[in-house]
Amino acid sequence: MSLDFEPSHFKTLISQSADIVNEWYGSHLREKPIYNNYNPSEIQAFFDEPLPENATEAEELLETIRTNIFETSNFNPSPNYYGYITGGGNQAAILAEILRNALNQNNLKWHSAPANSEIEKIVIKWISKFIGYPEDAAGVLVSGGSVANFLNLAVMRKIKCPVDMANEGMYSAPIMTVYVSEQGHSSIDKGMDMLGLGKKYLRKIPVDQHFKINLDSLEKAIIEDRENGFLPSCIVGIAGTTNTGSVDPLRELGELAQKHNLWYIIDGAYGLPGAGTQLVRDQFDGLEMADSILLNPHKWFFVPFEVACVIVKKKEHLRDTFSMVPDYLRGGKDQSDREDLMDYNLQLTKDFKALKVWMTFKAYGAEKLRLAIENDCQLATYAKELVEESDDFELLAPVPLSIVCFRYVGNGGYSIEQLDQINDQLLELIENDGRIFFAGTKIDNHTSLRINLTNHRRTASDIDFLFKVLRELGQKAESELKA
């Protein structure tokens, strides 16, 4: 029994869906609240119903999607959205998303998705070229930075573990230690956990006042671990920390990795696209020394969710780690120039992520993307200067890329505990208000406002608007403290 619509009906529904998309981008950008502050039970009430046994008209469903999903969702394409290092998406890639869903390719083997397989290789090359990583490196697209960190650690474990870990497990292996700064992303801890490497063997190295890894402490930790019978195996350098955007000294880390024979990963999930720009590329000097890297196009290449990439210098390292071909995957012509992406990834069935990345590079060109990234950095500097010039805000960290950490200090004279209270309250007020959106973090254990500028639609007047709202809500939080 076919589930298809009659062709002209399908065409009408596509057109109605397109209207929803257009309306979302047309009317919302700056005019409407971007967060509606529903509570879970209100959202549940829209959807909580018994398993639908009978069909509902598609027109009715599209209307439900428009009112109950689009209108209740965070409007993260907006320049007033500063949360969670979100790239804001781009419209050319949305077209790619719509079309690739219609294609419904299963990108496991070359013959099941020919264009998909080749385009994925090409966009990995383009990304490498853009940031200055060797172009003969190879990689795969995955869902996000957390999965990419997991895959990179899996490759490292495979290559550096002295026992045949794939067959024997980790049981007879020496304890492998991995080094990252205390600003490393939590997905690295998760990867250590899931891969059986153990979270406690992820050595968290202190950072300096710029939130960069302290090299002396790192080398000392490696030497001590070796003396104590551990197997120091890997350094993870961070190219754009999640908290402040700091970039570790990548060349020095590469040299230390070589000196001590360690695998070298660079987690550039957020920051690595900056390496392709005139403005901030110096900070990424030495990135080509990494054995493997990761980068999220869904962050600073402005591609809609989800897409990240893992890139390794030697392709065979991915293949050695992930390739496994059972009988039911052997079909098709045996042609050596066909590469099956399943051989380079944990995933077997995979969607066509490459099309939206390809579309982004082709529709805008690398130069425009560079300018958009630089614009974010310049606006971050502008926000930093507004903070520094003001009496009622205070900067909490340097601004090397496009993240700004600061707090509201109001009229001054508050204790550090009171400042935490005011800023915690301010973060709640931001949600209640809905005109702007971001979440906070902790800097040196104290509440920080943290804005992420990774959206090509933003201008200086958006930053002015942000501070106008923050000032208004900050004063409210201050008066609530006094009350």
Ligand SMILES: Cc1ncc(COP(=O)(O)O)c(C=O)c1O
């Ligand atoms: C440095 C870094 N690594 C990894 C990740 C995880 O990426 P994802 O959210 O795509 O899983 C992030 C997310 O912000 C990040 O900033």
